[in-house]
Amino acid sequence: MERIVLHLDLDYFFAQVEERQRPEIASKPVVVCIYSDVERGRGAVSTANYIARKFGVHSGIAIFQARRLLAGKNAVFLPANHELYGRVSLAIAETLLPYADAFEQASVDEFYLEISSSYRAAEELAKKIKRELVEKFGLTCSVGVGPNKLIAKMAASFKKPDGLTVVSPVAVQSFLDPLDVDKIPGIGQKTNQYLQSKNIRKIAELRMTDRGLLAEELGKNAAGMLFEYAHGIDNSVVANAEEQKQFSRIKTLKEPAESLEAVDVEELIADIVSALEQENLVCRVIGINIIDSGMRAHTRSKTLPQPTRDGEVIRKVVIELLREFFAEASVPVRRVGVRVERLESRKGQKSLGEF
Numbered sequence: 196m197e198r199i200v201l202h203l204d205l206d207y208f209f210a211q212v213e214e215r216q217r218p219e220i221a222s223k224p225v226v227v228c229i230y231s232d233v234e235r236g237r238g239a240v241s242t243a244n245y246i247a248r249k250f251g252v253h254s255g256i257a258i259f260q261a262r263r264l265l266a267g268k269n270a271v272f273l274p275a276n277h278e279l280y281g282r283v284s285l286a287i288a289e290t291l292l293p294y295a296d297a298f299e300q301a302s303v304d305e306f307y308l309e310i311s312s313s314y315r316a317a318e319e320l321a322k323k324i325k326r327e328l329v330e331k332f333g334l335t336c337s338v339g340v341g342p343n344k345l346i347a348k349m350a351a352s353f354k355k356p357d358g359l360t361v362v363s364p365v366a367v368q369s370f371l372d373p374l375d376v377d378k379i380p381g382i383g384q385k386t387n388q389y390l391q392s393k394n395i396r397k398i399a400e401l402r403m404t405d406r407g408l409l410a411e412e413l414g415k416n417a418a419g420m421l422f423e424y425a426h427g428i429d430n431s432v433v434a435n436a437e438e439q440k441q442f443s444r445i446k447t448l449k450e451p452a453e454s455l456e457a458v459d460v461e462e463l464i465a466d467i468v469s470a471l472e473q474e475n476l477v478c479r480v481i482g483i484n485i486i487d488s489g490m491r492a493h494t495r496s497k498t499l500p501q502p503t504r505d506g507e508v509i510r511k512v513v514i515e516l517l518r519e520f521f522a523e524a525s526v527p528v529r530r531v532g533v534r535v536e537r538l539e540s541r542k543g544q545k546s547l548g549e550f
């Protein structure tokens with residue numbers, strides 16, 4: 196039994212829902228529009244079916260541009276019906292939920308399911324889910340299966356529409372290597388441009404690049420993240436926002452404090468470390484919460500290049516944040532809190548220390 200993540204993304208979601216409502220339009224280019232000015236027909240394309248995409252129509256372009264691309268093509272332009280898509284999205288979530296040990300809805304049409312299984316069984320489950328969504332909702336989707344959220348998502352985008360791509364742990368590197376760097380989810384335009392300018396086009400090339408060099412341009416955190424992704428490493432947990440836990444502990448000081456020396460955070464840190472240990476989690480962000488004597492709240496935080504649950508590391512960061520705070524504070528502090536965020540699972544964790 197392994198930790199396996201499934202990512203499911205509905206194909207041309209809004210437009211596909213519209214096709215299901217009126218099957219007669221399914222053979223035509225379908226464009227779902229978000230109008231900023233209905234009378235004048237202005238606004239942006241929300242999404243389009245794959246027939247319309249063949250003519251160059253895609254999310255984000257202007258409606259007038261889509262009309263031009265589809266002139267004489269018997270295309271159907273529809274206003275977005277968010278209420279309908281929301282209802283369908285909810286019903287899909289309810290269908291998927293029972294299959295998952297952990298479940299996360301990432302957007303209106305994207306879902307992560309964590310299952311404890313074998314890759315063979317996971318592939319069968321993916322097929323079963325795909326059939327069920329066609330039977331229940333008349334909708335196709337693309338599914339990716341992999342050892343973490345990153346690989347599952349990239350696998351789902353690998354073949355669209357109606358795709359199913361399974362990437363087992365041994366296949367991760369050979370799956371990633373030939374892909375363009377801009378296939379990495381969340382890679383910004385600036386980062387992409389920088390990589391292109393350095394002739395780093397494929398993930399294989401990114402993987403071979405010196406990490407220090409990347410850090411000089413992109414900063415240590417962004418470079419570290421990118422480097423981990425290029426190696427297929429992602430330890431983020433599958434969990435909905437309300438379960439995306441952060442741990443925090445706060446205490447009221449016996450006397451309002453005006454300096455770092457007057458604050459003792461040992462107990463708070465010990466509590467946090469033991470909570471992390473209990474759930475087998477590590478954190479990437481460490482923060483402080485402060486209430487001053489005027490009852491105003493202040494927060495500060497720092498992102499680590501490597502996730503941790505080491506009490507020493509946490510203490511150092513907390514002290515640093517408190518020192519910075521006291522250097523600027525103008526009123527005494529009444530309550531002091533410590534919190535950790537961006538929690539990641541330690542299960543089967545790999546880190547760059549291994550490279």
Ligand code: TTP
Pocket residue numbers: 204205206207208209210240241242243254255303304355356
């Ligand atoms: P996506 O999953 O990005 O796109 P899609 O489902 O239309 O197409 P694909 O087959 O490539 O997955 O987004 C889901 C829905 O979100 C999409 O149907 C419409 C909406 N959307 C917008 O309104 N504007 C946008 O810019 C994007 C990207 C999506």
Ligand code: MG
Pocket residue numbers: 204205206207208304
């Ligand atoms: Mg989609």
